[in-house]
Amino acid sequence: MAVSGRRKSVIFFITLGSFLVALAIALNVGWILLNWRQVALLVLGIIFFMVIIVGVVLNTTFLIREIRRNEQHDAFINAVTHELKTPLASIRLYLETLKTRNPSEAQRENFYDIMLADSDRLLHTVEQVLRAGHAGHSRRRLNPTIIDIGEMVRECLDLTRIRYNLGPETLHYGESMDGERARVAGDADELRAAVSNLLDNANKYSDKEVNVSVEVSTLDEKRVAVRIADRGIGIPSAQLRRIFKRFYRAPGLFMSRVKGTGLGLFIVRSVVEKHGGRVFAESAGLGQGSTFTIQLPRA
Amino acid sequence: MSGVLVVEDEKHLAEGLRFNLEAEGYTVDIVHDGEAALSLLLDEQRPYDAIVLDIMLPGKDGFTVASELRTAGQFVPVLMLTARGRPEDVLRGFESGADDYLQKPFELSVLMARLNALIRRREWFQKDRDGVPAVGREETPANPPEIFQFDGRTIDFDNLELRTPSQTVRLTLMEAGLLRYLIEHEGKVVSRKAMLEEVWGLNEDTDTRAIDNFIVRLRKYIEKEPSQPRHLLTVRGVGYRFVAGPFAPK
Numbered sequence: 298m299a300v301s302g303r304r305k306s307v308i309f310f311i312t313l314g315s316f317l318v319a320l321a322i323a324l325n326v327g328w329i330l331l332n333w334r335q336v337a338l339l340v341l342g343i344i345f346f347m348v349i350i351v352g353v354v355l356n357t358t359f360l361i362r363e364i365r366r367n368e369q370h371d372a373f374i375n376a377v378t379h380e381l382k383t384p385l386a387s388i389r390l391y392l393e394t395l396k397t398r399n400p401s402e403a404q405r406e407n408f409y410d411i412m413l414a415d416s417d418r419l420l421h422t423v424e425q426v427l428r429a430g431h432a433g434h435s436r437r438r439l440n441p442t443i444i445d446i447g448e449m450v451r452e453c454l455d456l457t458r459i460r461y462n463l464g465p466e467t468l469h470y471g472e473s474m475d476g477e478r479a480r481v482a483g484d485a486d487e488l489r490a491a492v493s494n495l496l497d498n499a500n501k502y503s504d505k506e507v508n509v510s511v512e513v514s515t516l517d518e519k520r521v522a523v524r525i526a527d528r529g530i531g532i533p534s535a536q537l538r539r540i541f542k543r544f545y546r547a548p549g550l551f552m553s554r555v556k557g558t559g560l561g562l563f564i565v566r567s568v569v570e571k572h573g574g575r576v577f578a579e580s581a582g583l584g585q586g587s588t589f590t591i592q593l594p595r596a
Numbered sequence: 597m598s599g600v601l602v603v604e605d606e607k608h609l610a611e612g613l614r615f616n617l618e619a620e621g622y623t624v625d626i627v628h629d630g631e632a633a634l635s636l637l638l639d640e641q642r643p644y645d646a647i648v649l650d651i652m653l654p655g656k657d658g659f660t661v662a663s664e665l666r667t668a669g670q671f672v673p674v675l676m677l678t679a680r681g682r683p684e685d686v687l688r689g690f691e692s693g694a695d696d697y698l699q700k701p702f703e704l705s706v707l708m709a710r711l712n713a714l715i716r717r718r719e720w721f722q723k724d725r726d727g728v729p730a731v732g733r734e735e736t737p738a739n740p741p742e743i744f745q746f747d748g749r750t751i752d753f754d755n756l757e758l759r760t761p762s763q764t765v766r767l768t769l770m771e772a773g774l775l776r777y778l779i780e781h782e783g784k785v786v787s788r789k790a791m792l793e794e795v796w797g798l799n800e801d802t803d804t805r806a807i808d809n810f811i812v813r814l815r816k817y818i819e820k821e822p823s824q825p826r827h828l829l830t831v832r833g834v835g836y837r838f839v840a841g842p843f844a845p846k
Contacts, residue, residue: 382700383679385701387608387609397705
């Protein structure tokens with residue numbers, strides 16, 4: 298209901314904007330034809346009309362962007378509400394079950410495991426939201442230490458394997474170094490969060506089987522790269538840059554089946570940029586898998 | 597034994613519900629998306645006594661599932677269980693055909709009580725249809741069957757049926773609730789806000805126009821010319837007024 302209403306208003310504003318621009322142009326041209334003798338006035342008029350046209354175009358663009366942002370914000374609130382309340386509901390349900398029923402010892406153990414997994418999920422969501430909250434403050438001081446990036450990525454891989462119960466053949470790790478180990482000066486927690494987010498995505502957006510290869514390589518004396526390639530659903534080329542925006546989630550059938558807040562890649566980008574590096578996505582298109590590359594300056 | 601279908605994509609929650617429902621003596625089936633639920637209920641015609649329906653499902657969401665069920669004439673009681681608790685979500689849930697709505701996280705005992713209430717109502721209804729008289733059976737409700745007649749129409753609040761000379765319409769609990777409220781205040785103007793508070797139990801600032809969709813639907817049921825209502829009248833700027841009309845038996 299709300300969404301269709303908003304879509305209608307988007308269409309309304311686009312139509313209104315286009316109509317006004319067309320009207321202004323028609324008036325402008327007509328006016329020039331009628332008054333071409335009065336050159337001075339004509340020039341002035343043209344300038345005024347141009348200003349009006351530019352103003353209307355800017356205004357319409359702004360409105361559309363604002364509406365889109367609102368939509369994303371709504372979707373984000375819904376997603377976060379869901380991500381916070383669902384594990385809570387589950388934990389609460391199992392606690393009540395333990396309190397009121399009399400489950401067998403094995404069931405009890407199973408319930409404890411489920412509650413632990415749910416509290417991890419809850420913690421993960423809370424951390425994502427908090428991290429995204431201060432990701433906007435670029436001046437927040439880093440807590441730099443010297444990190445062996447290969448080692449850190451391997452740790453993240455192990456964690457992902459445990460979290461999603463993945464077999465050893467699903468995640469591959471490789472290194473290509475120029476003799477020296479690649480080290481980075483930075484905040485280990487933040488960088489770990491960035492790499493984990495990319496691994497989470499590689500797993501979440503793999504349609505059938507998870508097949509992810511991760512490679513840490515030294516590009517030159519100054520830079521090191523972490524490449525995470527999956528054989529998942531892929532990304533249309535028009536979306537490759539937008540996906541790093543806050544709250545942005547690429548539209549599509551498969552996307553609607555995967556839950557997410559639209560914060561993960563935004564966090565990746567802000568963490569990497571804060572470390573003086575860059576991140577980008579590559580994909581041959583839908584169904585072709587995607588590759589994310591983080592480049593960081595070497596310490 | 598009553599059968600419950602749980603439509604929930606969160607596996608932990610679904611299994612927790614299964615454990616508790618089975619402990620209460622229900623048989624439980626679980627599906628993880630809307631399409632699967634629709635195929636069980638509409639294609640396979642599986643008989644369930646109630647459905648616990650999540651809203652944020654992959655693919656077709658809970659709103660769509662509920663309204664497709666109702667459109668297809670499947671009136672199994674639906675309890676929506678969802679993290680979305682804004683008043684407009686609740687209203688949209690009822691609009692799409694839900695009979696009850698519960699927010700996550702929920703209290704287990706409340707969920708059980710509401711589910712039991714839904715199933716009990718359905719059982720009364722079924723017994724009535726099978727020819728067992730409403731009065732005198734084991735779980736008789738405290739009140740005698742409530743029937744209201746006006747202008748050739750009969751509203752049977754116990755069986756959630758509205759009978760007109762040409763058709764019989766099944767009402768959802770909320771449609772019946774709203775009709776009952778309007779009838780109780782027959783001849784008086786009731787505001788949209790009052791309806792939201794009294795019928796839905798919503799106290800927050802809700803978009804009160806959401807109620808209008810319900811009124812449109814009710815008019816289709818009870819008016820000969822829904823565009824020129826004679827019973828369910830709009831009072832501009834305030835709300836609605838129900839008038840039984842000159843033929844109403846007192």
